[in-house]
Amino acid sequence: MIVIQAKLIFPNQEDKQIVLDLMRRWSSCMRFAYNRLLEGEKRADLKRKLPQVFNLNSRYVDDAIMKARSTLESAKELGKSPRKVIFGGKKLFRKLQKHHLNGKAYEKLKVKWQEKRKGNLYSRGDKSKKGNLNTRIEVRKNGTFLRINVGERKYVYAKIEAGYKKNKKRGELLQEIAESNIPYSVELKLKNGSIYAYIAIEEQYPEIKITKEKGIIGIDVNAYPDNISWAEVDEKGNLISYGSIPMPELASGNSDKREYFRWQYAHEIVKIAKEKRKAIVIEKLDIKNKGEKGDFSGKKSRRIRHNFSYKSLLKKIKILAKKEGIEVIEVNPSYTSIIGMLKYAPQYMITKDIAAAYVIARRGLGREEKIPDNYIKFLNALTIDELEELKEHVEKTVRNKQLKKKHLKEINKAIEILQSLESEPGRVLKPLDGTSFSAYDFWRVLKVAVVTPLSPEKVKRDFSVLKELLIQGKWGDP
Known part of the structure; x- marks a missing residue:
């Protein structure tokens, strides 16, 4: 992804206010869509009713829904509660709640939070629409402009200004984007009273040659x-x-x-x-x-x-x-x-x-990791009593705050697996039919039986001591 940041210069204050109003409505639409997605509403239903509610065209609405869904999925991925997401920034919101600032300092912080909350607009690119339908780059004799769709067949033009006279490569790239119909996305953000555009295009990767x-x-x-x-x-x-x-x-x-x-x-x-x-x-x-x-x-x-x-x-x-x-x-x-x-x-x-x-x-490469034969023999010889003794030792160290409780959980899991194997003829180590145990569970048992006695306080980084057990099958000594 290649992203170009640019400041937008409007010919008059009225045009700027029109775009700010568009950004406010789009931001509200995105927040509304987020809450409806939380409640289980479908994208198709939202796309049908939101254009009338926020006076936005269907393409703007669809982009707002996409951004809302992306925010929702991101919160879930990070293990955060989606219901606790605060648009505008949680840190800024918490600072405002503390009321530790007064006068101009407080108002400045409040404006910053409002800008982050309400000063947004996102428009996806589309190759069939010559790059981007709602926010289009146009090159003229007097500069490069961003044409912003603010209503049905109504447009506002803002000059793209980010030092392109000094940086010819960026200026040439913008012209190439405008003339080649490459799909590009545009995101508008309000910062310190100015509107900035972030123009992004997907980079074309070469053919995969090293496989x-x-x-x-x-x-x-x-x-x-x-x-x-x-x-x-x-x-x-x-x-x-x-x-x-x-x-x-x-x-x-x-x-x-x-x-x-x-x-x-x-x-x-x-x-x-x-x-x-x-x-x-x-x-x-x-x-x-x-x-x-x-x-x-x-x-x-x-x-x-x-x-x-x-x-x-x-x-x-x-x-x-x-x-x-x-x-x-x-x-x-x-x-x-x-x-x-x-x-x-x-x-x-x-x-x-x-x-x-x-x-x-x-x-x-798709290779499966089989448990070595000597490890299988070792596990087949391992008894629950031995693990119970290990558990007793670990419990003492936990009480002395030398070990974390997770070690006990690992040992209990290992005991549970071995108990399930007691009824198996010859205790053959394989995924158990009719149970939830898999081959990975047996690696867990090995870790408990081998690593914990070697180094109960901390997982070792050198495991050369296991070579005799792995290759020669020697075990028995404490």
């Missing part, structure tokens, strides 16, 4: 420590090379600084993939770790969401890879860390983060 046919680079992004681990595999899923890129700049600093470094690290990953002629596999961009209470309150979850910008970094890798014609595959990240630490970290003597990247790469 997974010759192998893959798997990417694992870690919140602690801040680093990107990568693993290169061939087309059969065999490990070829690996590495890790530390990212200390993402742990602190302002948002602009972190944004800059996210792009830099994304460039490094894409450069590796381009040099090795391998596709890239990343985790799906949903943040499913909501913390222990399910409200994003956990320490790791907060770091991922706020400081580390996990989702943003993966998006940048995806964008840059597409620009280079590199295939990007997204996979389910479930249990990649557990499988990596137990199966591949001791086998290849690599860190658990690189091992997780290896699992992600193999998953991108």
